[in-house]
Amino acid sequence: MPRIKLDLPASTLFECDISVRITDINYGNHLANNALLGLMHEARLLWLRSLGFQNEMDIGGAGLILCDAAVVFLHEAFYGDLLHIRLAVDEISKTRFELYYDVTNQDQRIAKAKTSMASFSYNERKIxxxxxxxxxxxxxxGALVS
Incomplete structure (x- = not known):
C-alpha cells in the first residue's frame, strides 16, 4: 500500500519550539505517535494564543474542532529533542481549513502532518x-481560499 503524501505549503503561519518530554516516549524509546498529535495540538494552541485567543473554544464567536488528521513519520525523535514545529494553512472554505505541521529537529524532518479544522458551535453542537x-x-x- 502506498504511503500518504503530504505537500507542505511554503508559507509560514506560525513557528514554535517544543521539547520532547519523557511522557512522550513509547516502549520503542522514541516519540510516540499519540504524543506527536498532542505536540501538534500544543503548537496549534500556541498559534491561537499568539492571535489573542485563549483556546479553541472561542476564535471570535465560534470554536474549532478537529475533523481528521494525517501524519507521515519520517524519522524518530527522542527524549529531550527540541522539535521545531512550523504551521501553514491551505484550502480555506466557509466552514473549514487545512492546517499543516512541519516537525523538525536540528538535523532532520521528523514528521509532516495535516489536520482538517472546522468552525464549531459548542452550544449548538454543529459546524x-x-x-x-x-x-x-x-x-x-496566502492560502487557497474557496
Whole structure:
C-alpha cells in the first residue's frame, strides 16, 4: 500500500519550539505517535494564543474542532529533542481549513502532518461558518481560499 503524501505549503503561519518530554516516549524509546498529535495540538494552541485567543473554544464567536488528521513519520525523535514545529494553512472554505505541521529537529524532518479544522458551535453542537475576522487572518497567509 502506498504511503500518504503530504505537500507542505511554503508559507509560514506560525513557528514554535517544543521539547520532547519523557511522557512522550513509547516502549520503542522514541516519540510516540499519540504524543506527536498532542505536540501538534500544543503548537496549534500556541498559534491561537499568539492571535489573542485563549483556546479553541472561542476564535471570535465560534470554536474549532478537529475533523481528521494525517501524519507521515519520517524519522524518530527522542527524549529531550527540541522539535521545531512550523504551521501553514491551505484550502480555506466557509466552514473549514487545512492546517499543516512541519516537525523538525536540528538535523532532520521528523514528521509532516495535516489536520482538517472546522468552525464549531459548542452550544449548538454543529459546524458553522468561520468568523469573518478569523477567516481573513487565515486568508492573509496566502492560502487557497474557496
Amino acid at each position: 458553522i461558518s468561520l468568523p469573518d475576522s478569523f477567516r481573513q487572518t487565515l486568508a492573509c497567509s
